[in-house]
Amino acid sequence: MTALAILTALAPLTGLAAALAGGRARVAGAAQAAGAAAALGCAIALLVTLAHHQPLEGFAGFLYDDSLSGFFLLTVSAVTLLAALGSIIYIGAQEDSGELSGFQVRLYYSFFSLFAALMLASLETGNLGLLFVLVEASTLASAALVGLEGRSRSLEAAWKYVIISSLGVTIALAGTLFIYYSASALHGTSNLALTWPYLVAHAPALAPQSVRLAFLLAVVGYGTKVGLAPMHTWLPDAHAEAPSPASAMLSAALLNTGMYAIIRFLAIAHARLGATYPRAVLLSFGFASIVIGVLFMVRKGNFKRLFAYSSVEHMGIIAVALGFGGTLGLYGALLQVLNHALAKTVLFLSSGDVSLRYKTREATGVTGLLSAAPLTGGALLLATFAVLGSPPFGVFLSELTIVRAGFSRGSPVFPLLLLALLGVAFFAFARTISAMVTGPPPPAAAVTVREPALAGHRAMPDGRQPLPAGSPAPLAGSSAPPAAAATALARPYRGRAAVALTAAPLILGLAALLVLGLWIPAGLDTILRQSAAVIGA
Amino acid sequence: MQSLSASTTAGVLLDLSGAVMLLLAFACLASKLFNRYVAYYGAQSVVLAFAAGTSAVAFHSAELWILAALTLAVKGIAIPVAARRVLVARLALKRDAAMSTGLSTSLIAGGALTAFAYLVTRPALLPQGTVAAAVVPLSTAVILIGALTMVVRRHTVAQLIGWLIVENGVFLGAITLVATFPFIVEAGIFLDIVAGVLIMIVFVSGLTRQLAQASATELRELRG
Numbered sequence: 001m002t003a004l005a006i007l008t009a010l011a012p013l014t015g016l017a018a019a020l021a022g023g024r025a026r027v028a029g030a031a032q033a034a035g036a037a038a039a040l041g042c043a044i045a046l047l048v049t050l051a052h053h054q055p056l057e058g059f060a061g062f063l064y065d066d067s068l069s070g071f072f073l074l075t076v077s078a079v080t081l082l083a084a085l086g087s088i089i090y091i092g093a094q095e096d097s098g099e100l101s102g103f104q105v106r107l108y109y110s111f112f113s114l115f116a117a118l119m120l121a122s123l124e125t126g127n128l129g130l131l132f133v134l135v136e137a138s139t140l141a142s143a144a145l146v147g148l149e150g151r152s153r154s155l156e157a158a159w160k161y162v163i164i165s166s167l168g169v170t171i172a173l174a175g176t177l178f179i180y181y182s183a184s185a186l187h188g189t190s191n192l193a194l195t196w197p198y199l200v201a202h203a204p205a206l207a208p209q210s211v212r213l214a215f216l217l218a219v220v221g222y223g224t225k226v227g228l229a230p231m232h233t234w235l236p237d238a239h240a241e242a243p244s245p246a247s248a249m250l251s252a253a254l255l256n257t258g259m260y261a262i263i264r265f266l267a268i269a270h271a272r273l274g275a276t277y278p279r280a281v282l283l284s285f286g287f288a289s290i291v292i293g294v295l296f297m298v299r300k301g302n303f304k305r306l307f308a309y310s311s312v313e314h315m316g317i318i319a320v321a322l323g324f325g326g327t328l329g330l331y332g333a334l335l336q337v338l339n340h341a342l343a344k345t346v347l348f349l350s351s352g353d354v355s356l357r358y359k360t361r362e363a364t365g366v367t368g369l370l371s372a373a374p375l376t377g378g379a380l381l382l383a384t385f386a387v388l389g390s391p392p393f394g395v396f397l398s399e400l401t402i403v404r405a406g407f408s409r410g411s412p413v414f415p416l417l418l419l420a421l422l423g424v425a426f427f428a429f430a431r432t433i434s435a436m437v438t439g440p441p442p443p444a445a446a447v448t449v450r451e452p453a454l455a456g457h458r459a460m461p462d463g464r465q466p467l468p469a470g471s472p473a474p475l476a477g478s479s480a481p482p483a484a485a486a487t488a489l490a491r492p493y494r495g496r497a498a499v500a501l502t503a504a505p506l507i508l509g510l511a512a513l514l515v516l517g518l519w520i521p522a523g524l525d526t527i528l529r530q531s532a533a534v535i536g537a
Numbered sequence: 538m539q540s541l542s543a544s545t546t547a548g549v550l551l552d553l554s555g556a557v558m559l560l561l562a563f564a565c566l567a568s569k570l571f572n573r574y575v576a577y578y579g580a581q582s583v584v585l586a587f588a589a590g591t592s593a594v595a596f597h598s599a600e601l602w603i604l605a606a607l608t609l610a611v612k613g614i615a616i617p618v619a620a621r622r623v624l625v626a627r628l629a630l631k632r633d634a635a636m637s638t639g640l641s642t643s644l645i646a647g648g649a650l651t652a653f654a655y656l657v658t659r660p661a662l663l664p665q666g667t668v669a670a671a672v673v674p675l676s677t678a679v680i681l682i683g684a685l686t687m688v689v690r691r692h693t694v695a696q697l698i699g700w701l702i703v704e705n706g707v708f709l710g711a712i713t714l715v716a717t718f719p720f721i722v723e724a725g726i727f728l729d730i731v732a733g734v735l736i737m738i739v740f741v742s743g744l745t746r747q748l749a750q751a752s753a754t755e756l757r758e759l760r761g
Contacts, residue, residue, distance in 0.1 A: 062721070127719070127722065129718050129719060129721075129722030129725075129726075130721065130722055130725065132722075132726070133722060133725030133726055133728075133729055134725075136726075136729040136733070137725075137728075137729055137732065140729070140732050140733055140736050143736060143740075144736060147740055147743070150743065151747075152744065152747040152748070155740055155743045155744045155747065156744060158740055159693060159737075159740045159741070159744060162733070162736060162737060162740065163687070163693075163696055163697070163700060163737070166700055166733055167684065167687065167700055167703060170700070170703050170704060170707055173707050173726070174680065174707050174710065177707065177710055177711050177714060177715065178714075180714075180715050180718065181714050181715050184715065190718070190719045191719045194718065194719060194722065209662045210662065213662065
């Protein structure tokens with residue numbers, strides 16, 4: 001079983017091996033996807049064993065797996081698999097069009113696999129110090145992905161990301177320091193005093209003042225990685241500039257890894273300080289994030305930034321759910337982690353296909369997606385409804401659980417506020433996306449012009465102004481029939497296999513979301529209940 | 538693992554190291570030359586290595602000796618030399634003019650942050666009379682001033698140095714508060730810092746070149 005746990009973290013490194021061996025984009029991508037599939041298989045096998053056995057411990061607490069880590073392993077490895085599948089076509093098309101050199105492609109897969117492996121490893125350690133080391137290392141690996149395209153915008157985003165996250169994680173290190181100090185009354189070895197199951201078991205002996213400070217520092221520090229407001233400022237830039245599959249990894253895997261770190265500190269703080277103090281901290285940061293996320297979603301512009309602010313909002317919702325607490329709140333929080341991860345992966349992967357076709361990342365530059373690329377457009381639309389919490393998708397169920405948890409915990413002010421903010425988010429988000437998917441596609445010529453700069457408003461070739469916001473179809477007269485226009489859109493890839501491969505991660509993700517919205521498998525239910533008990537319901 | 542008493546020789550030396558590190562952090566905040574940033578950071582790291590050595594003598598700990606040697610080699614020598622060669626010399630950086638506040642304002646803010654550090658760490662948290670009670674406020678102040686440097690300076694190299702000063706502050710706190718983390722963790726943190734500095738150097742050089750190219754293009758476009 002120990003071997004299985006180690007294999008889970010090592011499996012994604014196939015991408016690194018393929019890249020080092022000099023594989024081209026599609027070969028390395030296939031290797032990466034195979035590794036990610038192996039990791040997912042291992043995670044599921046591990047989860048099945050963990051559901052019926054004691055937590056797995058090894059190497060003096062440096063390796064520790066319980067239901068909670070198993071659940072996050074499942075989430076992160078599933079996202080890695082979908083993103084790796086999406087990378088095959090996306091990175092391959094960019095290599096073919098010359099936007100990425102062979103070296104950049106190898107760089108991409110090297111850091112992609114390191115990033116995935118480091119995140120999975122950080123979920124499997126019981127030592128808070130090693131957790132810090134691995135989280136910081138995963139920051140560095142993902143920063144290379146953000147800066148991959150090497151333009152000044154992406155370098156700037158990568159710089160902002162690496163410097164803000166490193167500072168944040170350093171603050172979390174200070175928090176780790178104080179939790180270690182709080183245990184100085186215990187007579188454990190130095191390893192044990194940083195191992196969180198030991199700390200939870202001996203919670204009454206911890207120094208309460210230090211635990212308070214440590215929890216606050218950990219929420220601020222790891223909250224920087226999660227994207228909790230007001231430490232979220234790196235997030236929209238990094239998500240907008242990274243290649244789309246890497247954005248999916250950032251939004252759906254990295255943020256959740258940060259949240260996992262906060263949850264581990266929450267378990268200790270809950271065991272020592274009770275519910276009131278952690279609740280106040282998490283509700284404050286959670287609502288701040290939801291408000292900031294929703295406010296910035298109202299603005300139109302780069303659609304990847306829109307998704308990024310939606311991530312800020314969802315991380316806020318998860319923090320609020322953790323703050324509500326109780327079995328219901330924690331259950332909802334964890335379910336929301338999985339659902340949001342799946343929905344956001346589908347969104348970012350379909351947005352990658354959109355930017356390949358339209359050569360822009362501005363929402364105003366995209367119209368008529370449903371007729372130009374029915375599969376991508378349909379996936380984008382469905383994933384939009386999923387992420388906004390419409391039934392029958394999973395997010396609806398988890399948000400309903402969270403709101404119920406809020407009402408069952410005293411004051412109805414917080415859940416009502418949450419509901420109101422969710423409503424605003426729905427309109428802000430759907431307004432932009434519906435303008436993108438409906439209407440006729442832009443005239444063919446506008447799209448076939450190859451512009452390396454994806455940013456800003458593209459001027460139309462005949463000198464007209466760019467499409468104004470909110471009016472998706474001003475093209476009457478000059479517009480070709482949709483079918484003809486669609487054939488002249490940039491065609492980043494050809495052949496049935498490529499189309500099927502593009503569609504595969506989108507359909508898989510949406511299918512999983514649909515299943516989770518209709519029926520929660522009994523095994524998953526057990527795992528979620530066990531995890532909630534670990535956190536301290 | 539007990540905390541040292543503040544009145545022992547080791548305690549006094551640690552206290553002194555903390556004070557010198559705080560002064561060097563202030564010097565960095567007040568400086569306007571890139572060369573000086575790197576020099577002050579290097580000096581601060583050497584003092585940190587000295588503090589780790591003092592702690593190693595007091596606790597008879599081999600791990601702390603290794604930590605002191607690593608600090609001296611990596612932070613005291615390797616990073617300053619690399620920063621000077623690869624960034625300051627190659628990118629021809631001299632004066633740093635990109636500040637978001639005046640120098641005097643940022644120094645006053647630094648003073649206020651130091652007072653704040655004493656205010657929040659003194660009461661109830663730390664047992665009186667131990668070296669931790671004396672040094673942890675100092676290390677907190679170093680952390681805050683490093684962060685302030687990152688905020689008031691807009692140049693990427695200055696921000697990088699600010700982050701490294703924050704790291705030094707955390708390490709000073711670690712040495713006095715809990716003597717040491719488990720060694721694997723300690724080594725991992727060092728690896729992270731080295732990898733972090735490397736990747737940041739790549740970004741900084743790339744950004745500076747792109748900006749230089751951009752201004753050169755503008756010049757060409759403006760020509761008759």
